Amino acid sequence: MTHTVIVTDSTSDIPEELAKSHGIHVVPLRLQFGDESFLDGVEISAKEFYERLGKAEQLPTTSQPSPADYVRVYEEIQQEYPGASILSIHISSALSGTYQSALIAKSMMNENVDLTIVDSLSASYGFGLLVVQAARLASQGIAVEDIVVAVEQMRKGRKLYFLVDTLEYLQKGGRIGKAAALFGTLLNIKPILSIDQEGVIYPVEKVRGRKKAVARMIELFQQDLGNIEKINVAVGHTANPASAEEFLEELSCHYKLEEVVLTNVGSVVGSHVGTGTIAVFIWPT
Incomplete structure (x- = not known):
């Protein structure tokens, strides 16, 4: 059976318990409020974020994970699941540099690693639901290329x-x-x-x-x-x-x-x- 591990970023807005139950690896973006920096969903919760947002005079800024952040996650997966395929699905490249950062990370990995990077062309749970579906298909042993086709069809119907x-x-x-x-x-x-x-x-x-x-x-x-x-x-x-x-x-x-x-x-x-x-x-x- 093909073993595929699913990776995404924190903009997918997948509830934590849902991500854990499907074994989805979530790489956090970084959020900046003035001089304070937080890992999205790790060092600041949604409740805390909106409380701060309501009081902020200027909008916070966000930055995508670095290629090194992705490489670290991909290498950890390879160590835990030797030979596994990795499917990494991310927020629309029109809205964030997150997808591009993942592509750079792929170029830094060993060429023998089976790593597929997908631009979801969406945001929030608009692609989070695609990530969850990808994880469900992966658990059934579906091949990566077939998962990519299935989630693209799902995106068009959503x-x-x-x-x-x-x-x-x-x-x-x-x-x-x-x-x-x-x-x-x-x-x-x-x-x-x-x-x-x-x-x-x-x-x-x-x-x-x-x-x-x-x-x-x-x-x-x-x-x-x-x-x-x-x-x-x-x-x-x-x-x-x-x-x-x-x-x-x-x-x-x-x-x-x-x-x-x-x-x-x-x-x-x-x-x-x-x-x-x-x-x-x-x-x-």
Whole structure:
């Protein structure tokens, strides 16, 4: 049986217990608040991150793992599982240098190591769910090349939207101007965002009021999914599980929910969209 080990980075937003149960190796990005530096998800939790974000005058910065960080993880895997294949899946290269760093690490490894690096062209649990599926297939002894094909098909069938609660962080990050942010806040505008096939975040619609925005997001999913009645769903939240549960309750009025995952929107996306955001990822059963 082929033995394949799955590696990803902390922007995949896979709940810790889920990553552990599937033997997924998670390499953390680094997060910088002023003079303080933290390993994402290791030295700072999602709750602590959003508490700091709410008080910060300037947005934190993030940096990808170094090639040496990846080499260390890959070599540890080789020592623990001699001859194993490694499949390393990462956040969209359009959003972070993390994928490029993994590619450099591959060039530093022994050429006999069976190492495959994949650009997910997505972010947060939008690719975390692909990583989990890859780990499930790996546990069945599926070959790496077949896992890559399967997760690519899954990516194409998966739909996702982010509902942003405040324009403050989009303005701080330079995504919108101050005048637009002020005007939008006065009108109670809630942007809906998504990620395109090139892995770039783009605006879908602007809706007045959160309740209407939630309803509109569900309408968008219905348009995308057609007549599908059963779905798998993951809802990312900004250390506020109640908001995710409220969305799930609304969604359950329209679909039969099979696999359900609650997770946190991590620091990379979270620093740009801010508190109160929910991210919804749906894939067919």
